[in-house]
Amino acid sequence: MGTPTSWPEAAASPTVYRRWLWPSLSLPGVLWLIVLFVVPFYAVLAVSLGTVDPILFQPVPIWNPLEWNVGWLQEALQRLAPGGIWFDVGIRTIVYVVLSLALCLLIGYPVAYYTARHAGRWKGLILILIILPLWISYMMRMLAWVNLLQADGYINRFLMFTHVLSQPRDWLGGSSSTVIFALVYGYIPYLILPLFASLDRIERSHVEAARDLGASPWSAFRTVTLPLSKTGILGGAVLITLPMFGDYYTPNIVSMSPKTSMIGNQIDLYFHGGPQPTLGAALTIILAVFLTFLMAYYMWSIHRAQRDVGSVGAL
Amino acid sequence: MTTVAEQRPAAGFSTSARIRGWLRNPWGKPRFLVLITWAYILWSIVPVLIAVQFSFNATRSRTVWDSFSTRWYWGDPVDSVWHDPTLRHALVQTFKLAGADVLIAVPIGVLLALGLARWHGRGSGASNFIMLFPLVTPEIVMGVSLLLVFSELFTFIHTGTFAQILGHITFSISFVVVIVRGRLFSIGRQYEEAAADLGASPFVALTRVLLPLLTPAIVAAAAVVFAISADDFVISQWLSSGGGTDTVPIRIYSATRAAPLPSVNAIATIMMVTTLLIVTLGFLTWRAFTRGESKAGTAAEDFGTAFRL
Numbered sequence: 001m002g003t004p005t006s007w008p009e010a011a012a013s014p015t016v017y018r019r020w021l022w023p024s025l026s027l028p029g030v031l032w033l034i035v036l037f038v039v040p041f042y043a044v045l046a047v048s049l050g051t052v053d054p055i056l057f058q059p060v061p062i063w064n065p066l067e068w069n070v071g072w073l074q075e076a077l078q079r080l081a082p083g084g085i086w087f088d089v090g091i092r093t094i095v096y097v098v099l100s101l102a103l104c105l106l107i108g109y110p111v112a113y114y115t116a117r118h119a120g121r122w123k124g125l126i127l128i129l130i131i132l133p134l135w136i137s138y139m140m141r142m143l144a145w146v147n148l149l150q151a152d153g154y155i156n157r158f159l160m161f162t163h164v165l166s167q168p169r170d171w172l173g174g175s176s177s178t179v180i181f182a183l184v185y186g187y188i189p190y191l192i193l194p195l196f197a198s199l200d201r202i203e204r205s206h207v208e209a210a211r212d213l214g215a216s217p218w219s220a221f222r223t224v225t226l227p228l229s230k231t232g233i234l235g236g237a238v239l240i241t242l243p244m245f246g247d248y249y250t251p252n253i254v255s256m257s258p259k260t261s262m263i264g265n266q267i268d269l270y271f272h273g274g275p276q277p278t279l280g281a282a283l284t285i286i287l288a289v290f291l292t293f294l295m296a297y298y299m300w301s302i303h304r305a306q307r308d309v310g311s312v313g314a315l
Numbered sequence: 316m317t318t319v320a321e322q323r324p325a326a327g328f329s330t331s332a333r334i335r336g337w338l339r340n341p342w343g344k345p346r347f348l349v350l351i352t353w354a355y356i357l358w359s360i361v362p363v364l365i366a367v368q369f370s371f372n373a374t375r376s377r378t379v380w381d382s383f384s385t386r387w388y389w390g391d392p393v394d395s396v397w398h399d400p401t402l403r404h405a406l407v408q409t410f411k412l413a414g415a416d417v418l419i420a421v422p423i424g425v426l427l428a429l430g431l432a433r434w435h436g437r438g439s440g441a442s443n444f445i446m447l448f449p450l451v452t453p454e455i456v457m458g459v460s461l462l463l464v465f466s467e468l469f470t471f472i473h474t475g476t477f478a479q480i481l482g483h484i485t486f487s488i489s490f491v492v493v494i495v496r497g498r499l500f501s502i503g504r505q506y507e508e509a510a511a512d513l514g515a516s517p518f519v520a521l522t523r524v525l526l527p528l529l530t531p532a533i534v535a536a537a538a539v540v541f542a543i544s545a546d547d548f549v550i551s552q553w554l555s556s557g558g559g560t561d562t563v564p565i566r567i568y569s570a571t572r573a574a575p576l577p578s579v580n581a582i583a584t585i586m587m588v589t590t591l592l593i594v595t596l597g598f599l600t601w602r603a604f605t606r607g608e609s610k611a612g613t614a615a616e617d618f619g620t621a622f623r624l
Contacts, residue, residue, distance in 0.1 A: 021517050023438065026430025029423045029488055030442045036485045037449055039468070040460030047463050061467050111355045114348035129356045135594045136363055137546045139567040140583040144366035146571045147580070153378045154365065189359065238451075246453025249548060253571050264455050271459065271553075284459045288452075295451060 041288075048073055048281035059278045076282035086266060086283075093262040096176070097244045100183040101237055104191045107184070108236070112195035113225075116202075130196070133189045142253045145182060146172065149254070174257025182254045187244060191236035198232025199225070230305040238298040242291055263287055363587075370580035377577050387581040396582050401558065405566040406582060411476065412551065412562060413544040416483040417537050423484070424491025425533055429525070431492065432499045449489045457486060458553030465554070475556040482550040487543060491536040498532035531604035538597025542590050 046061035049068035053060050062068055079086040115126050133141065148155050149171040156168040171178050202225060210220040248264030261269075263283065270280030369377045373384035384390060389397035396402045431443050449457070461482050465472045472478055506528060510520040548564040555561060561569075563586045570579040 021521075022430045022434035023436065024430075025426040026434060026439075026442055029427030029430070029492070030445065032423060032485065032488060033445045033449070036461070036464075036481055037457075038445065040457075040464035043464040043468050044456075044460050047467060059467070061463075107351070107355060110348050110351045114352045118345070118348060119352075126352065126356070129360065132591075133359045133363075135542055135591055136587050137564060137567075137583065137590070139546075139548055139564040139571075140366065140587050141363060143567050143571055143575075143579065143583055144362035147366055147369060147377045148362055150378045185359075242451055243453050246455040248455060249568060253568065256572055264453075267455055267459065271462065277463070281459065281463060284456055288456050291451075291453065291456075 044281050044284055044288075047278055048076075048285045050278065052276070052278050057276070059281070072278045073282045073285065076279055076286060079279075080283075080286065086263075089261055089263060089266055092176075092260070093245065093264075096180055096183060096262060097241060100180050100187065100244060101241055103180070103184045104188045104240060105233065105237070108188055108192045108195055109233075112192050112199050112232075116196050116199035127196070130189065130192055134193070138186055139249075139253075141186065142182065142250065145185065146253060149178065172254055172256075174255045174259040176260055178254050179251045179260045182250050183244060183247065186250055187240040191240050194236040194239060195229065195232045198229045198235070202228045227305070227308060230308075231302055234298055234301050234305060238295065241294065245291060245294075246287065366580050367584050367587075369577050370584045372577045375576055377575065377580060387576065387578040388585075391578070394576050394578050396578055396585065399578060401561070402566060402578060402582050404559065405561050405563045406585065408476070408560060409545055409562040409564075409586065412479055412483050412547075413541045415480045416487050416544040417540050419480075420484045420487035420540050421491055421533065421537050424488045424536060425495050425529065427488065428492040428495035428499060429521070432496050446489055446492055449486050450493070454486070454547075454549035455553075457482070458549050461485070461550070462553050473556065474554050475560050478554040478556075479551050479560060479562075482554050483544045483547060486547075486550060487540045490539055490543060494536045494539060495529060495532045498529055502528050531601040534600040534604075535597050538594050541593050545586060545590050 043061065046063050047059045049070060049072070050062040051060045051069055052058070052072075076086075078084050080090050081087060111130070115123060115130065119126050147153060150156070151168045151170065155171065156165065159165040160168065206228065207220050207224050210224045211217070215223065246264050248262060248268045251260045251262055251265060252268075267280050267283050267287070270283065271277050368380070370387055371383050371385065372381055373386060374381040387395050389395050392398055396406070427442075427446065431439065431446065434442075461478070462474070465474060465478055472481070502525075506524050507520045510524045511517070515523065546564065547562075548568060551560075551562045552565050552568070555565065563582055567579055567583055570576075
């Protein structure tokens, strides 16, 4: 991508860009996002900090922040605290996401590294094959694995043929490993692409310089390539972590058991099955706040990584 | 490339020396990386191909292959995609949502991208911030928000097709902005300035100079919006009003949890082929327009990274 050109504000041609033109072009989009993104989020706040009709059990939102009632939010936080009924779900969600992220990095980094640096004339083809799953519906890819993991599916038949298993295993009956596997399968393409982009940008001369100065391949990788790809690692990690924390359909498809329920499943349950949307809204707010902190940490890490890269460049 | 030649051991060395050479040479091809990469590619694509294969199975099984048949596409008088009204309806609903999404989100997004790229006054920072937020918000948070705003505040909008379209547009606008803005940066401002120097008004410079230059990005954005809309499950599900508004992803989701027939594989295959065709067309258009602007290979990368970045 070309470098963004900057030029003196309005000095170049003051009469051409009238002040009103650009803000008014933005207006429809900005209005749309205020009405259908910002206001709806406020509605979740108003419901979670509102009350519940004692007879109909319907949520009664409170729109005025001065009258907010924190009772339901406190209730949701208590359920998430140790001893609460959501505590296990919260811990499980974090464990699933962290393990899936680790596996994605473990598989994705070598793939991105190979494609960026060693693929040679295969690079275009490999890149297309890596991008391809991004354009195949997530549900289609999950369906594919549900078929393979059936009791008489290819996976069980292969494992029995090779005598790894003596009888078919029930992969889809509430197994944590299946859920983590499905999460990795579903989200890994979104990690590989930013990783590839950051690795592909690294100048070969940097690594060559390290090697010329006597660094072993491993230490050249550790001290040059890895720090320079840190923004890609962080970017890819945040890109897949945020949606994974809100996922509920993946565990539902491959397990459908309360034993593998994640936070997203609880939110889904409280809106679609349960009687208390207010609690669901409170949980949604807690999730959003948690993810905002995660995002802030990511921005701060990116900032620090770029500063560190700056010092590598200065060396 | 000269470094590679210098560091590579001369021909005729023993295998062990060659292996040591690979290890010592950072530009060599470590074999385990080759293995991991191709294993990953097979792992990511073969299961989907098997699912496609079973959409052509002659029996009701999705796990035991019998023989080739188009029964689940149109042959079966009851359960094929063509004859089962729920499946056919899901297909129509998906195209309806994706079509409306492309028609509305792309113009709004293009205008927003132009505005945000050139507007530096009061409010531009906040607008940019609002634009980025939908990209990082988990879909379930958006689903809950839209459901609650339609049930508690905008009560004149009921869940169903219209609400689903509004939801799809809301998450699509930011993708359009990101793609178009990337193109705007690489175009730079010189063409508009040249037009202005030749006496064009800002509006003429915009419509006669800038918009034609943006065509590849607009086509790419339309393809991406179609793909993400057709792929979307969460927003469609949260804003659905029951069977009549189910999309293909919702049908696949509910079918995998019941006892599905290969017709589910068939409808998934139809959606996949359609999306891949549209995305390929978008990519080819992008490349045709940007040919000669950048070095070979980067068009694919630009187009690929434009997605969800």
